[in-house]
Amino acid sequence: MSNTINKDKIHGSIFGGFVGDALGFPIEGHSRKYIIDYYIPKIFNHDILKMGRGYNEKTKLNGPIYESKMNECSWFYKFGQYTDDSQLSRLVLETIIENNGTFEYAKYGHEIGKIFDSGKIVGLGKSSQAASKKLLNGLIDYKFSGTPNAITNGSAMRSDILGVLFHKDAEQLYEVVTTCSMMTHMSSKAVAGSLCISAFVATALNLNNKDVFDSDIFINNAMHLIKNVDREYMGFLLQFRTILKMNELDAYNKIKSFDTVSWGKNKISSGVVSSTLYSIYCFLKNHHSYSKCIIMALSAGGDVDTIAKMAGSISGAYLGISHIPNTLIKRLNDNNAWNAKDISKMIDKVLDYEIKIKK
Numbered sequence: 001m002s003n004t005i006n007k008d009k010i011h012g013s014i015f016g017g018f019v020g021d022a023l024g025f026p027i028e029g030h031s032r033k034y035i036i037d038y039y040i041p042k043i044f045n046h047d048i049l050k051m052g053r054g055y056n057e058k059t060k061l062n063g064p065i066y067e068s069k070m071n072e073c074s075w076f077y078k079f080g081q082y083t084d085d086s087q088l089s090r091l092v093l094e095t096i097i098e099n100n101g102t103f104e105y106a107k108y109g110h111e112i113g114k115i116f117d118s119g120k121i122v123g124l125g126k127s128s129q130a131a132s133k134k135l136l137n138g139l140i141d142y143k144f145s146g147t148p149n150a151i152t153n154g155s156a157m158r159s160d161i162l163g164v165l166f167h168k169d170a171e172q173l174y175e176v177v178t179t180c181s182m183m184t185h186m187s188s189k190a191v192a193g194s195l196c197i198s199a200f201v202a203t204a205l206n207l208n209n210k211d212v213f214d215s216d217i218f219i220n221n222a223m224h225l226i227k228n229v230d231r232e233y234m235g236f237l238l239q240f241r242t243i244l245k246m247n248e249l250d251a252y253n254k255i256k257s258f259d260t261v262s263w264g265k266n267k268i269s270s271g272v273v274s275s276t277l278y279s280i281y282c283f284l285k286n287h288h289s290y291s292k293c294i295i296m297a298l299s300a301g302g303d304v305d306t307i308a309k310m311a312g313s314i315s316g317a318y319l320g321i322s323h324i325p326n327t328l329i330k331r332l333n334d335n336n337a338w339n340a341k342d343i344s345k346m347i348d349k350v351l352d353y354e355i356k357i358k359k
């Protein structure tokens, strides 16, 4: 992967995703109104740096908690904790490094099984968990381990990193993303959503952000990958030119209406259709600003860690690492391990390889 790559944009994509995920974690499942009124105003002042996620005994709610209120909490994650979305993306890097530059599907599947089994997964998804049990014991081939008809975003949320690693070759990207998606989510919707996110990341890396922005390039590249996968998802993408002209709330409700998975009125669910399409909407509407893109993603309500992860990795891929607030990058951790320095070293190590794929 050596000389022609843009390290700044690759680090931007991976950290852009991780930071989005960590920002969304304390408020995962909360409503749009709560997040806009209560959480967003705190993001870019110092309050948030004292925040974590836990269960508040007084309010009987899971959500953001301040350090001063720690005694009232039955458990606590430090701010910067990222979730399964980023943990499973990190696992792609780990797998490649352990195999000296080869990405082996069976090994990645086994590693997914191992991390779920270890109990270290934060905010796990049920379809991935069910598949992980099959992947761990190796009794079933990774080609058949996915949960049938799973239409949630558990594979799309980790397809961004594949967009990073295989952004130069659309054919290879299609194959890797489809295979990795089917490992846990066996449905054309989950594959289409995964391809869409990875295509947006790849396109963002391949384009120069100094050139005139054209959302059609992104949408057309995604449609090219999805055309034989899911015609309904294609149809939703075709409506994007109109959606981008709507006011924000109408666009939000329109994208919500595409999904059969619902978490209620003021939330975008973990359904793969609405969460992936809302992520690309957040990027397309805010391509010039990582912070604005993430704020819109968080404001969706519902499955916001994943929406902000996917939107963040596209935005970071387009704009580069310098656009992501360093104060937030520095807080990243997974139960006080795997911090930004560790992740950064892993990215550089993987970039030194000419990555091979082993089926």
Ligand SMILES: [Mg+2]
Pocket: 083, 084, 085, 122, 123, 305, 306
């Ligand atoms: Mg998550």
